[in-house]
């Protein structure tokens with residue numbers, strides 16, 4: 001009995017530690033995309049922890065209780081048990097499926113690429129080439145390389161493409177990742193919700209300069225963005 005309690009306490013402790021180790025709970029979100037993805041991750045974690053504790057608890061309990069049994073007997077058919085675990089699994093899958101669908105089907109996470117920019121959204125063509133990123137601001141006649149300046153709290157439509165071969169646009173802190181393919185534009189839609197500078201990486205090995213294919217996303221207030229546009 002004491003061993004069982006110790007085992008359960010240990011498992012609970014590991015679960016609580018896992019929660020604290022999750023950076024999501026310690027800080028806010030920087031974009032709508034990041035919020036959707038990370039909060040789904042947290043929801044799934046909260047589901048996974050009790051299931052893990054239950055399964056491991058039963059396992060440890062059984063091992064301890066029957067460790068001196070030299071003549072184990074196979075379990076005979078148990079219809080009630082089979083129905084229980086079938087229904088329980090189905091319920092878990094339904095909840096996971098429902099939660100995931102809500103996130104996966106959201107424009108901020110995935111879209112078919114033909115999304116039209118709405119209202120005062122900012123639309124930028126992001127072009128990857130060996131080994132730099134170029135940003136063409138739609139309707140503004142502005143083009144920059146290296147640092148992409150965007151306004152805070154505004155929908156962004158990033159049309160990702162490449163002028164030579166495959167790269168990938170990746171800003172981990174904002175939850176953004178998209179292939180940059182020659183001859184096609186893949187759309188990322190997001191809204192950044194906190195000002196700051198975020199590191200941009202190329203996430204598809206593209207040659208000797210791949211590790212240097214970096215950039216920055218600088219998120220500023222609406223006014224600063226307008227000023228910056230005028231200066232260009």
Ligand SMILES: [Cu+2]
Pocket residue numbers: 128166167168202203204205206210213
């Ligand atoms: Cu690259």
